Amino acid sequence: MNRRSVRIAMIVLTVVGIGIASYVTYVHYAGIKPACTAGESCTKVQTSTYSELAGVPVALMGLIGYLAILATLLAPESENTRFATLVLTLGGFGFSAYLTYRELFSIHAICEWCVTSAIVMTIMMLLSVWRFLRGAAPASGAHPHEPALAAPPAEGIRGPRVA
Amino acid sequence: MSSVNDSESDLTRKQRREQAREERRAAEQAQAQQASQRKRLYQLGGVAVVVVVVIAVILVATGSGGSKNAPAPKSAAATAASTAVIALLQGIPESANALGKPNAPVTVQYFGDLECPFCKQFTLTSLPSVIQKDVRTGKARLEYRSMETATREKEIFQTQQVAALAAGKQNRMWYFVELFYHEQGEEDSGYVTESYLQGLAAQVPGLNLSEWTAARNDPAYSNEVISDAQAANQAGFTGTPSFLIGKTGSTLQKFEDSDLTNPATMEAQIEKVAKS
Numbered sequence: 001m002n003r004r005s006v007r008i009a010m011i012v013l014t015v016v017g018i019g020i021a022s023y024v025t026y027v028h029y030a031g032i033k034p035a036c037t038a039g040e041s042c043t044k045v046q047t048s049t050y051s052e053l054a055g056v057p058v059a060l061m062g063l064i065g066y067l068a069i070l071a072t073l074l075a076p077e078s079e080n081t082r083f084a085t086l087v088l089t090l091g092g093f094g095f096s097a098y099l100t101y102r103e104l105f106s107i108h109a110i111c112e113w114c115v116t117s118a119i120v121m122t123i124m125m126l127l128s129v130w131r132f133l134r135g136a137a138p139a140s141g142a143h144p145h146e147p148a149l150a151a152p153p154a155e156g157i158r159g160p161r162v163a
Numbered sequence: 164m165s166s167v168n169d170s171e172s173d174l175t176r177k178q179r180r181e182q183a184r185e186e187r188r189a190a191e192q193a194q195a196q197q198a199s200q201r202k203r204l205y206q207l208g209g210v211a212v213v214v215v216v217v218i219a220v221i222l223v224a225t226g227s228g229g230s231k232n233a234p235a236p237k238s239a240a241a242t243a244a245s246t247a248v249i250a251l252l253q254g255i256p257e258s259a260n261a262l263g264k265p266n267a268p269v270t271v272q273y274f275g276d277l278e279c280p281f282c283k284q285f286t287l288t289s290l291p292s293v294i295q296k297d298v299r300t301g302k303a304r305l306e307y308r309s310m311e312t313a314t315r316e317k318e319i320f321q322t323q324q325v326a327a328l329a330a331g332k333q334n335r336m337w338y339f340v341e342l343f344y345h346e347q348g349e350e351d352s353g354y355v356t357e358s359y360l361q362g363l364a365a366q367v368p369g370l371n372l373s374e375w376t377a378a379r380n381d382p383a384y385s386n387e388v389i390s391d392a393q394a395a396n397q398a399g400f401t402g403t404p405s406f407l408i409g410k411t412g413s414t415l416q417k418f419e420d421s422d423l424t425n426p427a428t429m430e431a432q433i434e435k436v437a438k439s
Contacts, residue, residue: 033401047312047402049280049350050225087210094214098221106351108315133203 003134006127007073010085013124014070020117021063028057036112045111050102058099062117065092069124079136086132093125244345245366248338251291255299257334260387262294263304269297269436271429272306272407272415274395277323277343278350279313279403285423286344286404292426297433304411307340309388310395312403315351324388326360329378330370338367408432410439 027034028046036042045051051058065088072084096118103110256264271293275282297303307327314320323343330339342363348354364375378384398407398417406429409415418432 043401044312047279047281049313053221053225083206086207090210090214091217094218095221098218101222102225108351129207132207133200135199135203 006131010124010127011073013120014066014073017066017117017120020113021059021066024059024113025063028059041109042111044109045103045107048107050106082132085128089125089128092121096121241346244342248341248345249368251294252337257337259331260336261304261306262337263298264301267301267304268411269303269433270409270411270415271303272308274308274310274400274403274405276310276312276314276403280350281423282404283344283347288424289426293429296430302437303433308391310392310400310403313350319355321388323355325379325384328384328387329375330367332378333370333374335367335370339363342366408436410436
């Protein structure tokens, strides 16, 4: 697992999260039934008192959260942007855990969209913790015991070409 | 010979110095790395603690679920609710599930779930104005219809909606519905028990309790709840409260109430239909 592929994976997951949150936000404002394989469960969750927090739909909060995460991932990488991603994904994970608790123990219905978003957010949180703790890639030759990230050798010093 | 030895020993000294410098640099770098790693761990812990505290606050603020029950029938809250409901409905004709004059030009059908908190919000904020301005004056009649949304168990939904309809047999359904919303408990806390329903019925002025109990077993009311659900489905409703408004006796149209706490939009629609 290298830093670049982790960042790309996180961007892909964020785009998936944005898709889910956009759809659920649209459903909320349009007042239509969400596509759901589990019967009326999604509608029950969507119309419950917990679908809003202080008058703001939680779906919209999720959408804003995902967009903020995407911004931190697309910004030039630094200790600060990695920390910002960590804060947002940990917050998102905590909020997803709260919503899942409400689904299971207060509403007694499961919304597939919310569960998928919670899984996406959990993976993103784990990746951002890993990414933050690993820090920046070591500068070329900075550490005497660790070789610099392999850079392709210059054309002139390549070994003899076998015919 | 001696100068060669000197130069060799010089080289070795230089190499040793270089090596020592390298080792020192490596040790410093390792130390710096450990320090920044420690700092990151503290930051991670700090953020995690803040997230846990924020979520705990949200959990407390949004209710722990099940702790807030409906008021007891003879409590001060129940008495206040009864007084408000009587003041609102007294003198308005009722028949089965309808409130208002039968010949009112406009009909409003209100699809609700008695446990739905949004219905409570609408019933307690917007509806009183609609009742005073349009129903009491004979411009509109209100019909209450059932649609399951917030109630977790189908059997409980059926029981509570039938209990309301059964009060309609004595033309007291709207008292029962209004009292239910006024005294609604915490969503999914299991507050709708037989004693809760009996307590509500006891607060409905002029309701004969034994007749009401007998009417609850009438299959016509169970069928009415089922046909209401079909009507809601046909209209494409996805949540409660939902409304159909139109000229009395003609096909009613779906009405989206964009602000449940503001009666103006519904009142404007009633006015529009009445003038059409």
